[in-house]
Every structure is written in structure tokens, then in C-alpha cells.
Amino acid sequence: MSNAVIEIRNLSKIYRDFWGRKKVQAVKSLSMDVMQGEVFGLLGPNGSGKTTTMKMLLGLLFPTSGEMTILGKPAADVTKNERIGYLPEESYLYRFLNADETLDFYGRLFNMTAADRARRADELIEMVGLGKARRRQLKEYSKGMTRRIGLAQALINDPDLVLLDEPTSGLDPTGTREMKDLIIQLKAQGKTVVMCSHQLADVQDVCDRIAVLFQGELKVLGRVDELLELRNEMQMRTPTLSDEAMADIRQVLKKHNVNDVEFSRPKADLEQLFLRTVRESGERPGRRFSTEEVAASGRG
Numbered sequence: 001m002s003n004a005v006i007e008i009r010n011l012s013k014i015y016r017d018f019w020g021r022k023k024v025q026a027v028k029s030l031s032m033d034v035m036q037g038e039v040f041g042l043l044g045p046n047g048s049g050k051t052t053t054m055k056m057l058l059g060l061l062f063p064t065s066g067e068m069t070i071l072g073k074p075a076a077d078v079t080k081n082e083r084i085g086y087l088p089e090e091s092y093l094y095r096f097l098n099a100d101e102t103l104d105f106y107g108r109l110f111n112m113t114a115a116d117r118a119r120r121a122d123e124l125i126e127m128v129g130l131g132k133a134r135r136r137q138l139k140e141y142s143k144g145m146t147r148r149i150g151l152a153q154a155l156i157n158d159p160d161l162v163l164l165d166e167p168t169s170g171l172d173p174t175g176t177r178e179m180k181d182l183i184i185q186l187k188a189q190g191k192t193v194v195m196c197s198h199q200l201a202d203v204q205d206v207c208d209r210i211a212v213l214f215q216g217e218l219k220v221l222g223r224v225d226e227l228l229e230l231r232n233e234m235q236m237r238t239p240t241l242s243d244e245a246m247a248d249i250r251q252v253l254k255k256h257n258v259n260d261v262e263f264s265r266p267k268a269d270l271e272q273l274f275l276r277t278v279r280e281s282g283e284r285p286g287r288r289f290s291t292e293e294v295a296a297s298g299r300g
């Protein structure tokens with residue numbers, strides 16, 4: 001078993017109003033660990049306590065009770081944040097700075113030298129695909145571009161642990177795919193990623209383990225592949241079969257008392273269809289694709 005980067009024990013958060021009266025219990029005795037090098041997904045409906053949990057991990061909010069250790073230090077110790085990157089739900093970036101200036105500003109907060117800041121900004125701007133827009137003020141950025149510069153900012157200090165609050169919100173499918181690839185790339189570099197998202201397909205694609213919160217309580221925790229495996233069914237993939245072949249297969253299975261057999265064509269998913277259309281449209285402008293063409297070309 002690898003090391004825990006985050007250990008949460010009996011964590012609770014009660015938001016109180018101005019007079020100290022209990023308003024909302026946002027997190028209820030939450031206990032869980034996040035391991036070194038994994039991509040961990042926090043899921044749950046609106047208001048289930050995901051953002052509150054992330055903010056407590058960063059030491060931006062104080063828990064009402066419970067303990068948290070992050071990178072071997074208590075959550076309240078802000079020196080640990082030097083090794084953490086955070087993409088907030090809403091960006092708090094300076095609207096009048098451009099991408100270069102933004103990254104330079106955050107680099108200074110981490111006491112990076114001018115040369116390091118310039119090198120790191122080049123790397124990150126390239127990585128998040130903002131090369132063409134790097135000299136434009138952030139107030140002119142689209143939602144997706146804002147998300148991208150937010151990610152670059154979160155990575156300026158080359159953190160070991162990255163907390164991403166809805167990293168794909170507002171991104172088009174191409175941007176979403178790129179963000180997912182970036183997350184996979186971070187994992188490949190040995191970093192630990194914790195993300196919240198309502199985009200379940202994205203979570204399924206990138207997360208190793210997930211936790212589902214409901215009204216501040218942990219309801220499900222486990223490996224995505226194990227949670228989603230249909231243990232009582234099997235599937236076999238072949239080239240298109242003739243009617244005769246299908247009839248023969250049914251006969252064979254009948255001998256084994258299997259009568260419930262379904263033959264169908266697998267479906268490519270909409271993400272792949274979208275990405276391929278965008279890519280091919282760029283290569284061949286002015287062309288439209290027929291359903292037959294799209295279907296015949298199969299997955300990816």
C-alpha cells in the first residue's frame with residue numbers, strides 16, 4: 001500500500017450565522033485517505049460539501065471538529081500549501097493582467113527567480129494551450145480560457161498535490177479532453193490529484209478512486225473500475241457476425257444453460273464522435289459528414 005497524502009478523520013463542518021447559530025452542517029464526520037500518486041474524485045449533488053472539504057484541506061476554512069493531515073502536516077499549517085496547487089470553483093484572477101503577467105505574479109508569491117518564472121510560464125502556457133492568447137487581458141478570456149489559465153496558475157509551483165474544483169466546467173469537449181489528458185499527465189509525473197466534478201464521464205475516465213458525498217456524509221468510496229464492473233455479465237467483441245453464426249453461438253450457449261443472449265453493435269461515445277468531427281473539419285474545411293460515414297469509421 002502506498003503512502004497517504006491526505007488523511008481525514010471524523011471531519012465535520014458546521015456553518016454558523018452571525019449570532020453563532022447553526023445554519024448548515026456541510027460535512028459530517030468524514031473519514032477517508034487519498035494515496036500518493038492517485039487521481040481521486042469527490043462526487044455529490046450541489047451543496048453536498050465538496051468545496052467545503054477542499055477549502056478545509058487548504059486551511060482556508062477551519063473545521064468544526066476532526067483531524068486532517070496533508071503531506072504529513074496538519075491542514076492548519078499553511079507552509080504545506082507551497083507543495084499544493086489549487087484550482088478554485090471560481091477563478092479569482094486579476095482581470096487586467098494577461099496570462100504571462102498572471103503567472104509571473106503567482107511565481108513571485110512562491111519566491112521563484114525571474115528566469116524560473118519565465119521558463120515555467122512558457123511551459124505552462126504551452127501545456128494549457130493558451131499560446132496565442134498569452135498577451136491578452138484575462139477580462140477578454142472565454143470561460144474555457146479562464147479555466148485553462150486557472151490550471152496553469154495552480155501548477156506554477158510544480159505542486160505534489162493538486163486540488164481541482166470542477167476542472168472541466170465551462171470547457172468544450174476538446175478542452176475537456178485536453179484537461180483530462182493534463183490530469184493524466186500530472187498523474188504520470190507522480191503527482192496526486194483530487195478533483196470535484198459533476199461531469200461523471202470525466203470522472204470515470206480519469207479517476208482511480210471516488211468518494212460520493214450526500215448532505216456532507218460519505219456514502220460510497222472505492223475504485224471506479226470495481227464499483228462499475230457488472231459482475232454478473234460478460235461481453236465478447238467480434239467483427240460483424242452472420243445470422244448463421246449468431247444462431248450457432250446461441251446453440252452452443254444453450255448447452256450451457258445460457259438462454260439470455262443479446263447481440264448488438266457497440267457504440268462509440270459522443271465525445272469521440274465530437275472530437276473526430278472537430279479534428280477532421282479542421283483538416284477538410286467545407287465538408288459535411290454523412291451518418292453512414294461516421295458510423296462506418298467506428299471508434300476513435
Ligand SMILES: Nc1ncnc2c1ncn2[C@@H]1O[C@H](COP(=O)(O)OP(=O)(O)OP(=O)(O)O)[C@@H](O)[C@H]1O
Pocket residue numbers: 015016023024025026044045046047048049050051052053089
Ligand atoms: N460560506 C458559507 N456560509 C454558509 N453556508 C455555506 C457556506 N459555504 C457553503 N455553505 C453551505 O454548505 C453546504 C455545502 O456547500 P459546498 O459549497 O461545500 O457544496 P458543494 O458540494 O461544493 O456543491 P456544488 O456542487 O454546488 O459546488 C451547502 O449547504 C452550502 O449552502
Ligand SMILES: [Mg+2]
Pocket residue numbers: 050051052089165196
Ligand atoms: Mg462546490
